[in-house]
Amino acid sequence: MDSADSTAGTAPAGKSVGTCLPPGDFGVVLATLRARHGWSVREFARRANVSEGQICNLESGLRNPSPAVAAACDAAFGTGGELVELAGSGRRDARTDDVVEAGSMITGYERVLGELKGIGRSTGPRFVTASMKSITRTLTDAGQHAVGEQHADIWLLASKFAEYTGWMAQEAGNTAEALRWTNLSVRWGAQGEDETVAAYALVRKASIAQHRGDTYAAIGLADQAVRHPSANPVIRAHAARRAALSHARRGDAEACRDALEQFRSHAAEITADRPPHWGPRIENGSPHLLEASCMLSLRRFDLAAGLFATELGPAVPADSNSRARFAVRQATALAGVGCLHDACRIVDATLPVIKLIDSATVRAELARFVEEARSRRASPGQLALINASAALATG
Structure with a gap:
């Protein structure tokens, strides 16, 4: 059995369906298992002998699985009947007006997001993008029917999925798609009553601009992020890092040095009670690695090599x-x-x-x-x- 298949999980309503399945309803479990195996929709459809359209509809929550389709998916993954059991216990109207077990759904999807991020960092965008998009469709559909705190929580989670989908689009080399998902994350974050995503989105756009070679735009966007009224120390540190790298690419050593100092200053302000987190964890990195990367762009190879070695x-x-x-x-x-x-x-x-x-x-x-x-x-x-x-x- 694949090591990924040994992860414990629960059904949407909190009922145990065994030891192999990740958390979530049938569509989420299907998407997560597929991502763990590194299968595209086409590859999984071939293995399960069902159509690609059926897989997409199941993962997005637009359709419930028939017993035959659930059994085919179960056989493809080798989950020993657990997908069949989950399909039988978790059937629902795909477009109900009520958000049932919203708290459990949000918790489950948050865990799935963390897992998909881990897969994306280790295997690249092609194994997680389809899963991210299908789960996002499920969340935005649920958000349209939710009320009160559930409404904000669901839209905020959809915003987090959109932000990471944008990053995966950038990793895949699709700048236009990366910008589209980044803009969606801002819109959905506002519906989730979190304005910090608007500040972090400026950092994301600075990153996109830098990687397409537009360092002037990258520096301008990073400066906007620092000055955004909702920016917190984490976001300001990310913005200063992006500015430092962009100044280095331009060959401006003095401006790069100033940005590096700003990065260190903002990183020192980060505390455990900071607002909702966006982007990589600043505290897990090293200011010296950032400096080494900047020295590399400034063609100060000896300094860069020494810092990297250390x-x-x-x-x-x-x-x-x-x-x-x-x-x-x-x-x-x-x-x-x-x-x-x-x-x-x-x-x-x-x-x-x-x-x-x-x-x-x-x-x-x-x-x-x-x-x-x-x-x-x-x-x-x-x-x-x-x-x-x-x-x-x-x-």
């Missing part, structure tokens, strides 16, 4: 995306100081991960390594690795 072990988060991104940055710095052997060794070990996660932002880092490495004298073996990296960087 900080990479203890400071890099465990997810594959972060490890790959910082590893390639370290390799670029090493190539810049002429240590092409060490640089190629790092990239060679990282290429399988880059292929797996298929991240546009990591491929952009790989392209920077290729550009720097090609300016150095390479052996035939190193040249072959550089060429393989170039092919992967172009997608």
Whole structure:
């Protein structure tokens, strides 16, 4: 059995249906299991011998599963009859006017969001995007019928799903889709009575602008985020980080240094009782890794290489995306100081991960390594690795 299949879970109404299923109703469980297995909708539909349309309708909550379809899904996942049992105990009208067990639904979907984020960081956008979108449709449908606190809570959760869906769209290289989902997160966050998402969305837009090469726009958006009336220390720290990286890309060392100092100042203000969290956890990172990344963009390769060598072990988060991104940055710095052997060794070990996660932002880092490495004298073996990296960087 796949290790992902051993996770305990509960049915929507709090009834245990066994030890294999994640939490949620049938559609959420289906989406989560599919994401854990790394199957696209098409692949799962093939394995279950049902149509792709049926899978999408089930995951989005638009349709209830028939006993035959539930059994087919159960067989595909090898869940030993638990999906059949869940389908029988959890049938409901897909577009009811009442939000039943809204508290349980919100708690369950919050857990699912955390799990999908973990999968996205480790395997890339293609394994989670469909699940994110289908769950978002379920939440927005439920939000239209909810009242009181349930109304705000559901829309706020939909906003969180939209924000991360936008990030996955950026990772997939689709800037327009990333902006669309980011704007939806702002709209739904307002319906959830949380204005901080509007401030954080400016940081997200700054990130999108930076990755498409528009550093002037990125700096302007980061400045707007810092000055937004709903910005908290977490958001201001994110904005200062984005500004520092953008100033470095422009070659403005003094402005970069000022932004780095602002990042440290805002990060020091973060407390445990801060408002609802948006974006990566600032306190899990290292200011020195940010400084190393800035030194790399400023082409101060010796400083960057030294900082990466000191900080990479203890400071890099465990997810594959972060490890790959910082590893390639370290390799670029090493190539810049002429240590092409060490640089190629790092990239060679990282290429399988880059292929797996298929991240546009990591491929952009790989392209920077290729550009720097090609300016150095390479052996035939190193040249072959550089060429393989170039092919992967172009997608």
